[in-house]
Amino acid sequence: MPSSHLKPLIVTVLGAGAMGAAITTPLIDAGHRVRLWGTHLDDHLIDAVQAGQPHPRTGALLPESVQAFRPGDLAAALDGAQVVVLAVSSVGVWDVARLAAPHLGQAQGILLTSKGFAADERGSIQLLPQTVSRALAQAGAADLPVVAIGGPCKANEVAVRQPTAPIFASVEGAADWAAWATTANYRVAHSADRDGVEICAALKNVYAIALGLADGLSEAGPQPCHDLKSAIFAQSLDELRQLLQAADCDPWTVLGLAGAGDLEVTGLSGRNKVFGCRLGQGQSADQALSQMTALEQTVEGVPAVRLALTWLNQRHPELIGRLPLLEAIFAVVWEGAPIELIVAAALPTPNSLTA
Amino acid sequence: MPSSHLKPLIVTVLGAGAMGAAITTPLIDAGHRVRLWGTHLDDHLIDAVQAGQPHPRTGALLPESVQAFRPGDLAAALDGAQVVVLAVSSVGVWDVARLAAPHLGQAQGILLTSKGFAADERGSIQLLPQTVSRALAQAGAADLPVVAIGGPCKANEVAVRQPTAPIFASVEGAADWAAWATTANYRVAHSADRDGVEICAALKNVYAIALGLADGLSEAGPQPCHDLKSAIFAQSLDELRQLLQAADCDPWTVLGLAGAGDLEVTGLSGRNKVFGCRLGQGQSADQALSQMTALEQTVEGVPAVRLALTWLNQRHPELIGRLPLLEAIFAVVWEGAPIELIVAAALPTPNSLTA
Numbered sequence: 001m002p003s004s005h006l007k008p009l010i011v012t013v014l015g016a017g018a019m020g021a022a023i024t025t026p027l028i029d030a031g032h033r034v035r036l037w038g039t040h041l042d043d044h045l046i047d048a049v050q051a052g053q054p055h056p057r058t059g060a061l062l063p064e065s066v067q068a069f070r071p072g073d074l075a076a077a078l079d080g081a082q083v084v085v086l087a088v089s090s091v092g093v094w095d096v097a098r099l100a101a102p103h104l105g106q107a108q109g110i111l112l113t114s115k116g117f118a119a120d121e122r123g124s125i126q127l128l129p130q131t132v133s134r135a136l137a138q139a140g141a142a143d144l145p146v147v148a149i150g151g152p153c154k155a156n157e158v159a160v161r162q163p164t165a166p167i168f169a170s171v172e173g174a175a176d177w178a179a180w181a182t183t184a185n186y187r188v189a190h191s192a193d194r195d196g197v198e199i200c201a202a203l204k205n206v207y208a209i210a211l212g213l214a215d216g217l218s219e220a221g222p223q224p225c226h227d228l229k230s231a232i233f234a235q236s237l238d239e240l241r242q243l244l245q246a247a248d249c250d251p252w253t254v255l256g257l258a259g260a261g262d263l264e265v266t267g268l269s270g271r272n273k274v275f276g277c278r279l280g281q282g283q284s285a286d287q288a289l290s291q292m293t294a295l296e297q298t299v300e301g302v303p304a305v306r307l308a309l310t311w312l313n314q315r316h317p318e319l320i321g322r323l324p325l326l327e328a329i330f331a332v333v334w335e336g337a338p339i340e341l342i343v344a345a346a347l348p349t350p351n352s353l354t355a
Numbered sequence: 356m357p358s359s360h361l362k363p364l365i366v367t368v369l370g371a372g373a374m375g376a377a378i379t380t381p382l383i384d385a386g387h388r389v390r391l392w393g394t395h396l397d398d399h400l401i402d403a404v405q406a407g408q409p410h411p412r413t414g415a416l417l418p419e420s421v422q423a424f425r426p427g428d429l430a431a432a433l434d435g436a437q438v439v440v441l442a443v444s445s446v447g448v449w450d451v452a453r454l455a456a457p458h459l460g461q462a463q464g465i466l467l468t469s470k471g472f473a474a475d476e477r478g479s480i481q482l483l484p485q486t487v488s489r490a491l492a493q494a495g496a497a498d499l500p501v502v503a504i505g506g507p508c509k510a511n512e513v514a515v516r517q518p519t520a521p522i523f524a525s526v527e528g529a530a531d532w533a534a535w536a537t538t539a540n541y542r543v544a545h546s547a548d549r550d551g552v553e554i555c556a557a558l559k560n561v562y563a564i565a566l567g568l569a570d571g572l573s574e575a576g577p578q579p580c581h582d583l584k585s586a587i588f589a590q591s592l593d594e595l596r597q598l599l600q601a602a603d604c605d606p607w608t609v610l611g612l613a614g615a616g617d618l619e620v621t622g623l624s625g626r627n628k629v630f631g632c633r634l635g636q637g638q639s640a641d642q643a644l645s646q647m648t649a650l651e652q653t654v655e656g657v658p659a660v661r662l663a664l665t666w667l668n669q670r671h672p673e674l675i676g677r678l679p680l681l682e683a684i685f686a687v688v689w690e691g692a693p694i695e696l697i698v699a700a701a702l703p704t705p706n707s708l709t710a
Contacts, residue, residue, distance in 0.1 A: 151589075152585030152586060154582055156579075162580055162582055163701075164583070164586070165701070189703040223512060223517050226624055227508060227518065228519070229619065230616045234520070234614075237610050237611075256589050256593065260592055264619075346520070347520050348537075
């Protein structure tokens with residue numbers, strides 16, 4: 001993307017949930033013309049926005065100049081759009097990319113805030129940028145650069161201009177995209193290691209379950225478990241490093257905003273941490289999940305850990321048995337294993353002691 | 356250290372503060388005979404221990420079999436000691452090592468829980484393992500291996516057997532030392548990168564001030580600053596990586612228990628975090644420090660950031676100007692600069708945007 005693209009562009013955000021709504025603030029602040037399109041799941045959110053009320057998920061008002069569009073108005077929302085931000089849930093990425101494909105004639109690139117893994121029609125697990133590119137190709141649309149957005153970005157903070165350092169990752173031109181979106185409070189770093197950033201982004205919700213578990217043990221017990229939370233943190237980073245190395249990504253990505261930075265924020269607050277916290281306080285995974293589901297709180301780390309293990313089996317079977325924390329989280333969440341398995345997986349093992 | 360040293364040994368802990376007292380628990384659990392010697396600053400602590408009361412700093416009872424010794428009984432405390440744990444404050448390391456030197460005839464090694472930098476008699480800043488070795492040499496004692504203990508270890512948690520993953524770092528034999536000290540709850544990792552572990556340990560208190568600052572801003576404001584705390588976390592790790600690379604250490608140490616792990620726990624609780632929190636809530640550095648001093652709460656990160664910058668000027672002047680967060684913390688703490696300097700230093704800069 002040439003630096004001439006520092007000029008204001010027409011941006012359409014697809015998905016009016018928390019992050020879709022929130023990112024309109026820095027985009028407007030950076031001088032762009034911004035539209036927000038809601039899926040069929042977002043009608044009540046668009047209602048609130050059009051009524052001038054705070055967005056129900058972030059609690060913040062959107063910038064006044066944001067134009068809101070409803071599901072039936074996708075063509076109008078994308079008419080002349082020069083940049084598209086894909087901000088739907090990971091399970092919606094394929095469908096929404098297909099829907100958008102015929103209307104991307106003016107688009108120069110796609111920014112992707114959705115995170116996670118997705119299965120293609122043959123059950124093969126992919127990272128979401130690949131999912132987007134495949135969806136566009138299948139729909140006969142031209143190939144477009146896909147820029148993954150990672151790093152520690154809470155939607156409620158981005159929406160009200162709290163200082164935030166996201167990282168834009170793109171095979172080419174990441175620095176230009178970062179400069180194009182940067183404001184005083186939304187200060188965008190950049191990386192060429194898109195797959196590495198995506199793997200970190202997809203797995204942070206999984207490891208945050210274990211971080212939350214330590215918080216739950218702290219709250220339930222007479223003594224804090226800060227040492228344990230920190231050991232879990234270090235073990236998570238070590239496993240991410242192994243994953244990135246196996247996937248031919250830059251392992252140093254783990255040390256930066258996309259890895260340690262995003263894991264830190266995901267362990268501070270959010271639903272995955274809360275789910276883990278409930279486990280640490282003594283709830284079973286089934287109990288915790290059903291209670292949170294009743295509160296309309298989806299826990300992305302739960303499906304993500306299953307997809308991650310499937311992905312691992314498909315792409316990197318050599319790592320099976322070498323990521324004890326990831327496997328322990330899967331066993332606790334999906335197989336009813338006791339939480340002590342997670343504690344044990346986070347601590348140095350007799351093997352590592354004598355290595 | 357040969358693996359025959361897995362056998363129980365006589366261990367003397369020098370320094371009866373929080374960590375000195377706490378480490379007696381895993382050492383007893385690992386089967387060793389443990390003595391605890393208090394400096395002239397520790398009389399009230401030894402009083403409590405000898406009276407069978409909880410240790411005033413950790414709130415925990417010591418294992419019954421720990422023998423307590425007073426300042427005048429150093430020779431008796433060290434008589435036949437096979438391992439010495441040096442657990443005094445960083446400013447006391449030189450003097451206590453000199454005092455102990457004549458009594459180390461049976462000693463096979465020194466474990467060092469003290470962290471930080473120390474100035475030698477010519478004002479040259481050193482890491483503490485070097486300080487210990489120089490003190491022993493000056494006193495005419497035989498050279499002994501010095502094992503640095505890093506990683507996330509809160510004394511109050513170690514004392515009551517909360518799960519903890521420290522890391523023992525030694526130029527040689529670290530794995531054997533780790534195995535020698537490991538228990539079910541105190542699970543010791545190991546590293547040959549002793550200087551890298553020490554640099555991380557010395558600087559985590561400094562960076563924790565900035566992490567606490569974000570917490571203070573969260574508490575003082577209407578919105579959390581979790582994104583900022585996480586950006587500070589990632590920037591801290593990046594600066595530690597630069598420091599380790601400049602010092603010919605293993606930069607991957609930063610990703611593990613000694614780096615990210617210890618920084619995580621230091622940002623969760625403790626005096627350095629609390630000091631930063633006060634800054635974020637609006638106190639000046641002078642106000643915060645004098646109030647904490649009145650509460651007998653020393654903030655190690657305050658002298659440490661000055662020593663760190665002196666060390667940098669002496670050893671790695673090429674890094675001056677490349678560690679903006681470290682320099683911003685120094686300016687805020689020692690020169691009265693506004694806290695916004697720390698916020699700005701943690702976020703991606705225009706330079707990094709166009710790199």
